[in-house]
Amino acid sequence: MFIVMSRGHTEGELKGILDRLSEMGFSGHVSKGVERTVIGVVGRTYPELRDTLEFLPGVDEVVPITKPYKLSSREFQPQDTVVRVGDVTIGGAELVVMAGPCAVETERQVLDTARAVKAAGANIFRGGAFKPSTSPYQFRGLGEEGLKMLAMAREETGLPIITEVMTPRDVELVSRYADILQVGARNMQNFVLLDEVGMSGMPVMLKRGMSATIQEWLLSAEYILSQGNHKLLLCERGIRTFETYTRNTMDVSSIPVIEKVSHLPIIADPSHATGKWYLVAPMALAAVAAGADGLIIEVHPSPDTALKDGVQSLTFENFKRLMAQIVPVAQAVGRRVMASV
Numbered sequence: 001m002f003i004v005m006s007r008g009h010t011e012g013e014l015k016g017i018l019d020r021l022s023e024m025g026f027s028g029h030v031s032k033g034v035e036r037t038v039i040g041v042v043g044r045t046y047p048e049l050r051d052t053l054e055f056l057p058g059v060d061e062v063v064p065i066t067k068p069y070k071l072s073s074r075e076f077q078p079q080d081t082v083v084r085v086g087d088v089t090i091g092g093a094e095l096v097v098m099a100g101p102c103a104v105e106t107e108r109q110v111l112d113t114a115r116a117v118k119a120a121g122a123n124i125f126r127g128g129a130f131k132p133s134t135s136p137y138q139f140r141g142l143g144e145e146g147l148k149m150l151a152m153a154r155e156e157t158g159l160p161i162i163t164e165v166m167t168p169r170d171v172e173l174v175s176r177y178a179d180i181l182q183v184g185a186r187n188m189q190n191f192v193l194l195d196e197v198g199m200s201g202m203p204v205m206l207k208r209g210m211s212a213t214i215q216e217w218l219l220s221a222e223y224i225l226s227q228g229n230h231k232l233l234l235c236e237r238g239i240r241t242f243e244t245y246t247r248n249t250m251d252v253s254s255i256p257v258i259e260k261v262s263h264l265p266i267i268a269d270p271s272h273a274t275g276k277w278y279l280v281a282p283m284a285l286a287a288v289a290a291g292a293d294g295l296i297i298e299v300h301p302s303p304d305t306a307l308k309d310g311v312q313s314l315t316f317e318n319f320k321r322l323m324a325q326i327v328p329v330a331q332a333v334g335r336r337v338m339a340s341v
């Protein structure tokens with residue numbers, strides 16, 4: 001449930017309520033909006049609690065959260081969550097672009113790509129050192145060696161790094177190198193991993209599972225938020241449907257749905273959503289038009305020889321072209337594309 005403070009409440013009354021909540025074993029999450037201040041009550045609430053809280057000085061009303069997901073809901077926090085990673089702000093007025101190869105392959109490949117995507121205007125560098133693979137015979141990533149190459153790319157370009165962590169035992173290791181931990185689609189319901197990335201306190205991007213409903217996705221987000229980690233991004237990366245022409249079906253409508261029901265930033269991944277490089281630009285533009293807070297795009301120096309996801313990877317040239325195409329679309333929906341650091 002959440003507490004809506006009366007319009008003229010004092011700071012003392014707000015503090016009084018937070019103290020009372022803590023005495024009762026709850027914690028309060030304060031959101032100061034333009035119009036009203038709202039306190040989200042975190043903990044195992046019960047219906048009678050509403051009466052107790054409603055009589056406290058400064059309280060206007062107490063409203064139960066009707067959705068099964070609580071901390072991620074707009075009811076709980078009306079204003080948008082903004083996640084800061086170095087100089088990059090995600091979830092604000094500016095559109096953020098993350099780009100890089102699917103997998104880290106060589107030092108040369110990583111550095112060349114990082115320089116190229118930065119020159120084209122990307123804000124964050126992506127690359128997988130631990131790769132989830134449908135087949136165990138595919139390339140599964142360079143592990144820590146790959147993380148070191150990502151750190152070199154950050155050193156060289158100044159771009160923060162997003163990279164995937166697949167198991168709770170690697171969270172500590174990946175956190176030493178990464179700026180954002182990515183939880184992949186196949187791990188969206190790996191609840192032990194969700195707890196662990198929640199406890200890490202690191203910024204996290206949670207990808208939508210390929211067969212997950214929006215509600216299931218947000219319930220997974222709750223695992224991370226309920227560990228006290230609010231630096232959370234969601235990522236739409238396509239869902240599995242009967243259509244086989246594309247790798248997945250990009251659920252563009254989930255972008256405005258998330259915007260409506262949640263305060264969390266929403267990033268779109270047209271690379272995994274389509275699986276074909278020539279569909280990446282049109283779906284990236286569709287996602288921007290639909291209100292996405294950012295994009296994550298696979299880019300490779302030589303897609304034909306990529307060890308992973310070459311078919312959906314953009315060349316440097318195509319990525320540069322896409323960055324130019326995004327500008328007027330973002331503008332049309334009241335957004336600016338963030339300048340590269």
Ligand code: PEP
Nearest residue numbers: 102184185186207237272
């Ligand atoms: C990736 O980002 O390279 C990846 C494996 O994505 P997903 O988890 O969405 O399949």
Ligand code: MN
Nearest residue numbers: 102298308309
């Ligand atoms: Mn990939």
